[in-house]
Amino acid sequence: MSFQPSVVLVDDHDLVRAGVRAELGDAVRVIGEAADVVEAVDAIEDRTPDVVLLDVHLPSGTGADVIKAVLARGIETKFLALSVSDAPEDVISVIRAGARGYVTKSIKGDELVAAVIRVAEGDAVFSPRLAGFVIDAFSATIPEPTDPELDLLSPREQEVMRLLARGYAYKEIARRLTISIKTVETHASSVLRKLQLSSRYELSNWATRHRIV
Amino acid sequence: MSFQPSVVLVDDHDLVRAGVRAELGDAVRVIGEAADVVEAVDAIEDRTPDVVLLDVHLPSGTGADVIKAVLARGIETKFLALSVSDAPEDVISVIRAGARGYVTKSIKGDELVAAVIRVAEGDAVFSPRLAGFVIDAFSATIPEPTDPELDLLSPREQEVMRLLARGYAYKEIARRLTISIKTVETHASSVLRKLQLSSRYELSNWATRHRIV
DNA sequence: GGCGAATTCAGGGAAACCCCTGAGTGTTCC
């Protein structure tokens, strides 16, 4: 392995960056660091590293935001997500955005070095426990897009939807919005039809998945 | 500050431990490390450090488990929780268990050193954003005990309760348990009465809060 | 044997949920 890739480190925790830097040693060149989305995009644009080591959760956004912004500017670099989380939604979103790998912070230092080098060379790298998720995600196609479906609802319908998802009775919703029960029924019906759901309980789950409640 | 406290480091991530070790420098003596609950308890019992730097989430349990086990053995030491999470429930549980402080991993190295020393000297240390949580938690007293109320339900009732909380219709529950709808109604009624809830939606929320679904 | 509990089921009824058609008002945009 004659190759010493250059790396930009993105993580909002000083301690984690210090740890990663220490563990990477001189197997790679750390040519930049950033703690939030804007800093990260600037640093990556400025330095154009071989690999960006990227936390999925940042104070001002997500790792996926960084990837999208960088790719939108046409910069060629590779992303390796490095996170404490192995939650499927985190993995999926960052991979969808364009990351070439995803490893958890429980990785050993030498394994991390190996992962960075493999990504720099174009491989995809996943922690063993995460490989299953990635495959499942792309075969099962569970998109959870959040936004576009919500736009189907008119403002008033969204209002009713929120109260509905929280389990309020029609009567109670009518009282809070000072409209008649019949109007609530109409809105509720539209909401369920537009979201292709069949009961308020499904709606409740839908809203939870999409972090609306 | 003539005092150089001894510290045991508990975190399941090698990278994080390396980072903490690097940032602590020689202001404190790191006399032990552990990556899970059992290791941690053994190490703490063996070395009896002034301070234990403790991650709240471990593979085999929680930081609170470590604290309880150590305190149960009558060992005198102080705990400083160190976590990426600032979720109220994490903070509350570990403080309830007996931690003397809670800082997030976004803390700077020198601030961490200062926090460790203050805890060693008997102070309580909290990240500014977390202080509010701790005060609220003890005044508001939102315990969510999970267990005792569940024991009120007979086995069959618990079974029905779980399906009910997931939103299955009586008809569907009857089919799954191969009993009549009327029997499901009876159980559902008992469940709601015993838990003092008034609808399946409240039950659904209750079950979510108590992590049953 | 009796007693309590858990489990099963039925009938009946009030309320809530969900859907359908239809309709009046207001706004915006062409």
Add this chain to the structure above:
DNA sequence: GGAACACTCAGGGGTTTCCCTGAATTCGCC
């Protein structure tokens, strides 16, 4: 002025939820 849309409301009907009373069976326990 008319089309499109959002918001409002009504009547009517089928389904589901939730509660009530009452009752049969089984099991373990004193």
